[in-house]
Amino acid sequence: MKCVRSALFILVSVTVTFAASAQTVRFDSARKLWFLSTRDTSYVLGINEQNEMQHVYWGKRIAAENDFAPAHLASAYGFETREGRTAEEYPAWGGMRYGEPCLKVTFPDGNRDLVLKFDSQKIGSDILEITLKDISYGVFVTLRYRVFTAFDVIEKSVRVDNRTKEPIVVESAQSGVWHLPSGQHYRLSYLHGYWAGETRLAQEPIDPGKKILESRRGNTSGQANPWFAIDAGGAADEEHGKVWFGALGWSGNWKLVIEDTPYDQVRVVGGFNDFDFSYPLKPGESLNTPLFYGGYTELGFGDASRLMHSFEREAILPARSAGHLRPILYNSWEATEFNVDEAGQKALADKAARIGVELFVMDDGWFGQRNDDHAGLGDWYVNPQKFPNGLGPLIQYVKSKGMKFGLWVEPEMVNPNSNLYRKHPDWVINFSGRPRTEGRNQLVLNLARDDVKEYLLATLVKLLRENDIDFLKWDMNRHFSEPGWPAVAPADERKLWVNYVLNLYDIIDQLRAKYPKLEIESCSGGGGRIDLGILKRVEQAWTSDNTDAFDRLTIQDGFTHAYAPKLMMDWVTDVPNMNGRSTPLKFRFLAAMMGSMGIGANLNRWSDEDFALASKMAAYYKTIRATVQEGDLYRLASPHEGELTASQYVSRDGRQSVLFAFLRSQQFLRPAPTISLRGLDPNANYRVISIDDKLIDKADVLSGAYVMNHGLNFNLTGDFDSTSITLERVK
Ligand code: DGJ
Numbered sequence: 095m096k097c098v099r100s101a102l103f104i105l106v107s108v109t110v111t112f113a114a115s116a117q118t119v120r121f122d123s124a125r126k127l128w129f130l131s132t133r134d135t136s137y138v139l140g141i142n143e144q145n146e147m148q149h150v151y152w153g154k155r156i157a158a159e160n161d162f163a164p165a166h167l168a169s170a171y172g173f174e175t176r177e178g179r180t181a182e183e184y185p186a187w188g189g190m191r192y193g194e195p196c197l198k199v200t201f202p203d204g205n206r207d208l209v210l211k212f213d214s215q216k217i218g219s220d221i222l223e224i225t226l227k228d229i230s231y232g233v234f235v236t237l238r239y240r241v242f243t244a245f246d247v248i249e250k251s252v253r254v255d256n257r258t259k260e261p262i263v264v265e266s267a268q269s270g271v272w273h274l275p276s277g278q279h280y281r282l283s284y285l286h287g288y289w290a291g292e293t294r295l296a297q298e299p300i301d302p303g304k305k306i307l308e309s310r311r312g313n314t315s316g317q318a319n320p321w322f323a324i325d326a327g328g329a330a331d332e333e334h335g336k337v338w339f340g341a342l343g344w345s346g347n348w349k350l351v352i353e354d355t356p357y358d359q360v361r362v363v364g365g366f367n368d369f370d371f372s373y374p375l376k377p378g379e380s381l382n383t384p385l386f387y388g389g390y391t392e393l394g395f396g397d398a399s400r401l402m403h404s405f406e407r408e409a410i411l412p413a414r415s416a417g418h419l420r421p422i423l424y425n426s427w428e429a430t431e432f433n434v435d436e437a438g439q440k441a442l443a444d445k446a447a448r449i450g451v452e453l454f455v456m457d458d459g460w461f462g463q464r465n466d467d468h469a470g471l472g473d474w475y476v477n478p479q480k481f482p483n484g485l486g487p488l489i490q491y492v493k494s495k496g497m498k499f500g501l502w503v504e505p506e507m508v509n510p511n512s513n514l515y516r517k518h519p520d521w522v523i524n525f526s527g528r529p530r531t532e533g534r535n536q537l538v539l540n541l542a543r544d545d546v547k548e549y550l551l552a553t554l555v556k557l558l559r560e561n562d563i564d565f566l567k568w569d570m571n572r573h574f575s576e577p578g579w580p581a582v583a584p585a586d587e588r589k590l591w592v593n594y595v596l597n598l599y600d601i602i603d604q605l606r607a608k609y610p611k612l613e614i615e616s617c618s619g620g621g622g623r624i625d626l627g628i629l630k631r632v633e634q635a636w637t638s639d640n641t642d643a644f645d646r647l648t649i650q651d652g653f654t655h656a657y658a659p660k661l662m663m664d665w666v667t668d669v670p671n672m673n674g675r676s677t678p679l680k681f682r683f684l685a686a687m688m689g690s691m692g693i694g695a696n697l698n699r700w701s702d703e704d705f706a707l708a709s710k711m712a713a714y715y716k717t718i719r720a721t722v723q724e725g726d727l728y729r730l731a732s733p734h735e736g737e738l739t740a741s742q743y744v745s746r747d748g749r750q751s752v753l754f755a756f757l758r759s760q761q762f763l764r765p766a767p768t769i770s771l772r773g774l775d776p777n778a779n780y781r782v783i784s785i786d787d788k789l790i791d792k793a794d795v796l797s798g799a800y801v802m803n804h805g806l807n808f809n810l811t812g813d814f815d816s817t818s819i820t821l822e823r824v825k
Contacts (some may be wrong), residue, residue: 141164232257245405258426267547268365269386281328292621312574321656340507343626344384346595403658420690421452429696432459444696455500472514500565525578531573542593624665662689774798780821
């Protein structure tokens with residue numbers, strides 16, 4: 095699947111009519127229609143009689159392209175114009191338009207009217223660029239499409255070029271609109287939450303008006319995630335039904351507007367959040383919007399997720415991570431918090447190695463005067479009391495145990511009680527003469543400033559040069575407030591929202607280029623920075639600070655609707671956990687195996703029995719992780735719907751499948767529901783291997799038809815019971 099990355103990008107600026115074929119991007123000059131084709135979907139857009147861009151179709155693949163008529167404006171009606179009732183592909187705010195606009199601009203002469211007409215096009219093997227131009231000003235807007243055929247995903251983004259002789263101010267720049275077929279009774283699925291309760295799935299009918307999902311917090315945020323799915327008739331389930339889905343790749347302020355117009359047109363507009371947005375463009379300057387991805391399936395939410403998962407693994411995550419399995423990780427945070435030192439970390443490393451851990455990560459507390467969360471952020475030198483000989487001895491020790499070494503950093507932040515802040519109080523985001531509100535006793539460095547960016551890059555390079563570090567856990571533990579940038583002209587201050595993120599990306603890109611073997615985990619106080627923008631630059635994401643295994647089933651279920659299990663970091667930690675809940679160690683291990691597994695417990699408190707179970711579980715995970723991390727996920731029983739949660743993974747070659755099942759609480763002696771597996775070959779036989787004695791169906795070998803139709807029964811009883819089986823295809 096590597097071809098996805100190295101696709102041909104030669105652009106041709108001619109208007110060509112190709113013979114109908116399996117071509118990915120095709121233009122029909124007679125009808126002025128473009129056809130973007132993926133394996134199973136078609137996306138069609140055209141130029142209408144006003145020379146404006148119009149959406150025509152997005153859904154199941156239609157090979158009979160001749161059936162499509164040219165784009166044609168709807169009729170005017172009552173107080174509505176023709177444009178207002180037409181599915182416009184990229185409506186700017188101008189003329190007589192009242193829907194959510196994609197672009198809003200103010201010109202220096204006070205004019206705020208922008209009307210875009212088709213200007214030119216370029217077609218590549220899997221990309222299309224359509225340039226629009228305002229009816230009088232030299233503002234050019236290029237709609238860019240890229241087709242990811244194998245995953246039924248299309249990427250949209252826009253570049254706004256100021257080719258006038260004056261500066262202009264962009265007040266809203268969206269990446270595009272996804273239009274659904276006109277109609278009613280659609281249902282929206284989205285992910286919401288807060289610290290320790292991220293990526294929880296919500297579903298609600300789409301009614302007339304707008305629903306806004308957004309972040310105004312400077313980063314992606316755990317409060318809402320830039321992903322959506324919409325199903326027809328509110329009738330889709332895991333296996334059936336039309337589902338349109340999409341996600342934004344942006345780790346700053348973002349916005350998704352799900353709009354149901356008065357004319358039953360459901361559309362999703364997404365891009366930069368226009369709240370407090372103002373991006374001046376001098377003559378010759380341009381602005382690129384975030385990438386906005388969309389896909390379609392008629393095989394329900396399960397298939398929508400699997401398409402996203404394989405798309406992320408093959409086309410989003412850093413190229414090196416494709417096919418590479420995530421190691422079992424140990425993290426010191428819940429064991430020691432800030433109380434790290436060489437002897438203590440070595441003791442934990444010893445124990446982690448005994449279990450079979452492959453990557454040992456020292457979390458917060460190793461630098462500056464970081465004894466609690468009141469001091470030290472910004473001072474990225476090794477604390478000499480805790481590590482008198484630097485990090486070298488610990489790193490060597492970890493490596494001598496056969497593990498890689500990882501380190502926690504929070505580069506974007508500074509404690510007022512730090513040398514860095516005392517030296518550069520002007521480097522933080524702030525408004526002149528106004529309070530600097532602290533979150534977790536820290537302020538945000540203004541990464542939009544190039545001097546701050548260069549300083550952070552140099553600091554991280556020094557850290558990596560001086561220490562043999564394989565992995566960084568990159569944290570961010572507060573959101574923006576008082577988002578001022580006093581060093582620039584007031585008119586430029588709000589560029590901060592965008593430039594901060596671009597510079598963050600640039601730092602990570604440069605680090606990765608300089609240290610190609612470096613791996614990174616994205617963390618923001620848990621799952622606060624998970625989106626397709628940051629995921630291009632990191633191997634995995636910290637899912638949530640909530641490591642209560644029972645809560646995690648819900649958080650992880652939501653997560654997998656949008657993001658691949660491989661990049662979902664799950665730790666086994668100690669009990670009682672959040673909510674004061676205690677779950678058995680086995681339950682905690684199996685819950686953590688549903689993604690990339692880690693251990694975050696205080697191993698100093700574990701008994702021999704705990705270690706024995708942990709070693710067994712780690713060994714088991716190593717036999718199934720390729721299937722979990724690289725395979726197809728089937729959510730069989732949702733934690734939202736009953737006592738039982740069950741998920742199954744099938745390897746891409748179909749040779750192995752693994753099932754995890756969890757029972758919350760048994761009542762009234764009720765037996766656990768039968769679990770019917772999916773995604774197997776009905777005609778093949780599978781050897782069934784159970785990790786325990788919970789499986790009631792005792793046969794060693796069962797057919798795919800049997801396990802998918804008759805299903806399997808498990809003796810799950812009491813509270814927080816759990817099990818796992820693997821099925822190996824018999825040759
Ligand atoms: C928040 C993260 O989510 C935790 O895992 C831990 O790294 C702390 N920050 C450390 O301050």
